[in-house]
Amino acid sequence: MSGFDLSAILGNPEYAAMLLHGIEITFVIFIGSWLLAMTLAILLLGLRFSPLRFGNPLVAAYVSYHRNVPTLVQLMLWYFGIFTLMPEGLASWLANHNAETIFAIIGLGLCQAAYFSEDLRSGLRSVSPGQMEAAQALGHSYVSAMRFVIMPQGIRNALPPLVNHSVSLFKNSSLALIIGAPELTHAVKEVENLSFRTFEIYLIGTVLYLFFSLLIMMVGAYISMRADPARAARA
Amino acid sequence: MINDIIAIVRDYWLLLLIGQYPNGPLGGLANTLILSALSIALAFPVSIIFALARLSKWPLLRWPVTALVYVTRGVPLLMLILWCYFLIPLWTGADVPSFVIMLTTLVVYQGAFLSEVVRAGIVALGPGQMDAARALGHSYLGAMRYVILPQALYNMIPSIISTFVSTIKDTTLGYVINVPDLTFAASQVNNQLLTQPFQVFLILAIVYYVICWSLTHVANRVERRIARRRAGLSNIRAAAVAAPPKIISEQP
Numbered sequence: 452m453s454g455f456d457l458s459a460i461l462g463n464p465e466y467a468a469m470l471l472h473g474i475e476i477t478f479v480i481f482i483g484s485w486l487l488a489m490t491l492a493i494l495l496l497g498l499r500f501s502p503l504r505f506g507n508p509l510v511a512a513y514v515s516y517h518r519n520v521p522t523l524v525q526l527m528l529w530y531f532g533i534f535t536l537m538p539e540g541l542a543s544w545l546a547n548h549n550a551e552t553i554f555a556i557i558g559l560g561l562c563q564a565a566y567f568s569e570d571l572r573s574g575l576r577s578v579s580p581g582q583m584e585a586a587q588a589l590g591h592s593y594v595s596a597m598r599f600v601i602m603p604q605g606i607r608n609a610l611p612p613l614v615n616h617s618v619s620l621f622k623n624s625s626l627a628l629i630i631g632a633p634e635l636t637h638a639v640k641e642v643e644n645l646s647f648r649t650f651e652i653y654l655i656g657t658v659l660y661l662f663f664s665l666l667i668m669m670v671g672a673y674i675s676m677r678a679d680p681a682r683a684a685r686a
Numbered sequence: 687m688i689n690d691i692i693a694i695v696r697d698y699w700l701l702l703l704i705g706q707y708p709n710g711p712l713g714g715l716a717n718t719l720i721l722s723a724l725s726i727a728l729a730f731p732v733s734i735i736f737a738l739a740r741l742s743k744w745p746l747l748r749w750p751v752t753a754l755v756y757v758t759r760g761v762p763l764l765m766l767i768l769w770c771y772f773l774i775p776l777w778t779g780a781d782v783p784s785f786v787i788m789l790t791t792l793v794v795y796q797g798a799f800l801s802e803v804v805r806a807g808i809v810a811l812g813p814g815q816m817d818a819a820r821a822l823g824h825s826y827l828g829a830m831r832y833v834i835l836p837q838a839l840y841n842m843i844p845s846i847i848s849t850f851v852s853t854i855k856d857t858t859l860g861y862v863i864n865v866p867d868l869t870f871a872a873s874q875v876n877n878q879l880l881t882q883p884f885q886v887f888l889i890l891a892i893v894y895y896v897i898c899w900s901l902t903h904v905a906n907r908v909e910r911r912i913a914r915r916r917a918g919l920s921n922i923r924a925a926a927v928a929a930p931p932k933i934i935s936e937q938p
Contacts, residue, residue, distance in 0.1 A: 519898035520891045521855035524869065528891055531876065532884030618760075625762035629862060636764055649772050657761050657769070664760035 457651050466642045466652075473638025474659065480555045480624045480634055485617060487560030492567035499572060510568070517565035523626050526558040530630040555627035555634075559620060566616045574609025575601065607678045614671030618664050625660075635659060690885045698875045702893070705866050711785075713866030715893065721785065721860070721867060722853045725792035729853075730846070732793055733800030738830065740805055751801075758798035763859055767791050771863050788860040796853055803845045807838035841916070844909035851901045855894070868893065 460466045495513065498506040517525070534542060534554065545553060578601050586596035625636040639656035643649050695702075705713020712720070739751040758766065770791045774782050811834060819829035858869045872890040876883050 515899065516895065519851075519895045519902060521858040521869075521894055523858040523861065524887065524891050524894055527869075527873075528884070528887040532887045536884055622760075622762040625764040626859075628764060636762065636768075639765075640768070653765070653769055653772060657757070657765055660762060660765060661757060661760040 455651065456648070457655070459648055460642060460646060460651050460655060463646070466646060469638045469642055470635070470655070470659075473633065473635040476552060476627075476633050476637075477621075477624050477635040477663075480552060480559065480627055480632065481621050483556040484558075484560035484563060484624070485620060487556060488563035488567050488620070491561065491564035492571060495564060495568040496571050496575075499568070514565040514569060517562045518569075522559070522562050522623055523629060525562050526555065526626055526630055529558040530554045549632075551627065551630050551632035552634075554630060555624070555632045559623055559626070563616065563620045563623075567613065570609045570612040570616060571605070573612070574607075575605035577608045578604045607675075610671070610675045610678060614668065614675070617671065618667050621664060621667055622660070687885070690882055691889060694875065694879070694882065694885055694889060701875060702868065702871050702889070705871055711783075711866050714871040715868045717785070717865075718854065718857050718867040718869075719897075721789060721792070721857050721865070722850060725789050725796060725857075726846070726850045726853050728789070728793045729796040729800055729849075732797035733804050734835070736797055736801030737804035737808065740801065741808060755798045755801060758795055759802075763791070763795055763856055764862065766795055767859060767863060770794075784860065784863045784865045787863060788857065788865045792853060792856060795856070796849055799852075800846070800849055803842055803849070804838065807842045807845075808834055810841070811837055841912065843912065844905045847901060847905035847908065851898045851905070854898060854901075858894075 495510045499510045530551065534545070534550065537545070582600055582604065583596055586600040587593070591600065624634055627634050628636045628640070631637075635656060639652055642652045646652065701714060703714050704716045705711065707713065707716075711717075736751050736755065739747045740755065742748050767788065770787050771784075774787055774790060815833055815837070816829055819833040820826070824832065857865070857867055860867050861869045861873070864870065869890065872886055876886045879886065
């Protein structure tokens, strides 16, 4: 191997295009699974707080499964397992439409929904019950007390863990490599195979992941600050 | 479906449990557990050293470790595994088994995560403990060894167990460098059967679920016990100084 030379990779249009495509797919997986996870998390939270008797144990089982089984095994179960059980038409449609990426989004999204719903729940639970009583004493209905008093505080409390779990979702998007989605880590390995400049391309991959992780953390910190200027001023 | 699963377990339980052990390297569930236990046992002292370095007053000690912790937390574990897979054979010049590479990666990775837990535990004790220990004539390290760490580490036991759980889950990533663990054994079974991937990976998920669920359960029980003990102790202390009850209720 010759000396350290980043330009051998970044200056090569073919490698640069592969990396850019990798970043694009990583973000497709990250944003897609984030949206899926958040939607599901809110539904799960609704089910938890609903008067339905089976709601609570059902959500608890969902959360328990997704937290105690490794994310990689969940992805494998989706891609190698459930994919093959699907009806012929659906499976071939998926196979023609980047099935790896779609299953990465589904697998990661379902898994992360469990974490997000627990974050939201503990955020809401940390609001003291006195708040609800006070709001109702002031004439709010249950729904309007939820909307104007409990929810704003609860979501604010839930923001720090939500940001942390968003960062780990971003990092977990690299697991899609194992089911063959062409995301950033996949692109890094491909460029490595072609260029044999392992050190340089790993360094580029690491810096890219680090950059985007820090970016997500900074966006999260900004949102937390906007949501609660008083606490930000104290910190 | 159920019959398929029972048949797979009956035919392949030994492979899933210990891999090809007498005829090949130890693998399967046994290897997963050994790998996780070894990496948590080695990551624990590493994390204490990292935490002390991050709390140190010497920038030369503090900055490199802080940078290492941030990089480790900002980069996917998969990327770290690839780094170790590339660098360790390069540095040692030897043919390092993938088990050792995975072990090293996990020690660095979990060491960085645990060091944050240790650091939080030490900071949460408050500066008063250190001041009092120093006033009684302990050196800085003596105070750490006999006063600060025993308290901080005791409070950390639940976090250590949950780190153990996440280590077990992280060992699955050894799949990319062919560490012969449970996931590897399951994919071997899958390659031999070819027709029942869902059943095989469902078994895999169930095994991981049972292990991690039981350990999480243990962690929760230990956490409750510790919380109760601390609440009891702080009640006695609070009664002595007649502290307002609000402070007690705010303790985690």
